Amino acid sequence: MISCSKCKREAVLRLDYANLDLCGRCFTHLFEKKVARAQREFKLFERGDVVAVGISGGKDSAALLYVLFKLGKKVGFELRPILVDEGIAGYRDESTKYAEQLCEKLGLQLTTVSYQELAGHSMDSIMKIRDDKNLGFRSCGVCGVLRKDSLNKAARMVGASKLAVGHNADDVAQTVLMNFLRGDAEGFERFGVVSGTSAQEKFVQRVKPLVYNLEKECALYCVVNDLPFHLAECPYSAEAFRGQVKDFLNDVEKRHPGSKFNVLQSFLKIKEKLPKPVENHQAGTCTVCGEHSSAAICRRCVMLESLV
Numbered sequence: 067m068i069s070c071s072k073c074k075r076e077a078v079l080r081l082d083y084a085n086l087d088l089c090g091r092c093f094t095h096l097f098e099k100k101v102a103r104a105q106r107e108f109k110l111f112e113r114g115d116v117v118a119v120g121i122s123g124g125k126d127s128a129a130l131l132y133v134l135f136k137l138g139k140k141v142g143f144e145l146r147p148i149l150v151d152e153g154i155a156g157y158r159d160e161s162t163k164y165a166e167q168l169c170e171k172l173g174l175q176l177t178t179v180s181y182q183e184l185a186g187h188s189m190d191s192i193m194k195i196r197d198d199k200n201l202g203f204r205s206c207g208v209c210g211v212l213r214k215d216s217l218n219k220a221a222r223m224v225g226a227s228k229l230a231v232g233h234n235a236d237d238v239a240q241t242v243l244m245n246f247l248r249g250d251a252e253g254f255e256r257f258g259v260v261s262g263t264s265a266q267e268k269f270v271q272r273v274k275p276l277v278y279n280l281e282k283e284c285a286l287y288c289v290v291n292d293l294p295f296h297l298a299e300c301p302y303s304a305e306a307f308r309g310q311v312k313d314f315l316n317d318v319e320k321r322h323p324g325s326k327f328n329v330l331q332s333f334l335k336i337k338e339k340l341p342k343p344v345e346n347h348q349a350g351t352c353t354v355c356g357e358h359s360s361a362a363i364c365r366r367c368v369m370l371e372s373l374v
């Protein structure tokens with residue numbers, strides 16, 4: 067028997083980067099401590115906040131909802147889980163069941179919105195039109211734009227002051243590296259643990275409480291805490307570039323444990339030194355849909371017009 071490095075009970079998992087073998091209880095404690103650290107360092111939530119939580123039925127958002135369920139009791143904020151139905155036959159229907167189960171377990175009411183109702187098209191129909199018309203966009207690119215828009219609208223609908231999303235440390239490290247590899251310096255300015263300011267009227271501030279938790283740890287947290295989650299991958303998820311960066315980071319992490327955190331920490335240090343974005347209350351509204359946008363017509367509306 068391998069014993070827990072903290073309490074000497076039987077260990078159920080090993081974290082190489084920290085050189086720790088842990089039992090379920092000590093691992094849960096460590097996972098939640100990292101979320102508390104994000105809360106402290108980035109001032110994610112305040113007492114009285116109404117927090118919309120984007121959930122999908124997958125492991126990251128299941129871990130997110132549960133950890134915020136516990137944190138909310140301490141800090142004093144309310145949770146409103148929301149789910150975006152992209153309209154992907156055979157995939158979304160299945161994962162929705164897991165999201166519903168989790169909400170039921172926690173006694174939370176789930177609000178569902180869909181691309182169909184908010185953008186006039188399901189993801190399946192958009193992909194069909196793209197192929198018929200030979201349009202150049204990538205599935206994950208389009209879906210990312212529509213998901214952000216839908217989550218923001220749903221968060222507003224449920225009266226949220228914050229929107230929490232399940233991006234973990236792996237996601238953040240991947241995005242940072244992708245920005246480097248693309249030479250996208252502006253990407254660094256836009257991207258962060260907290261996006262937007264509370265002064266923007268139509269944009270609900272978006273926060274990433276799992277920034278210090280690895281993808282693997284989110285899955286372990288779900289298993290150890292008996293949270294229902296769906297394992298299937300989206301049938302359109304073939305964003306080649308992110309996949310390559312992900313494989314590369316996983317390979318480096320295996321040989322040099324702690325590398326993902328180093329990418330993350332470097333990014334946070336650089337970010338700290340960048341000038342803060344100027345708060346601009348009026349500018350930045352899409353002339354078509356009226357939503358928050360840095361361009362005259364937002365990416366969502368440009369994409370939707372190309373389908374007509």
Ligand SMILES: [Zn+2]
Nearest residue numbers: 070073089092
């Ligand atoms: Zn222990």
Ligand SMILES: [Zn+2]
Nearest residue numbers: 352355364367
């Ligand atoms: Zn627009």
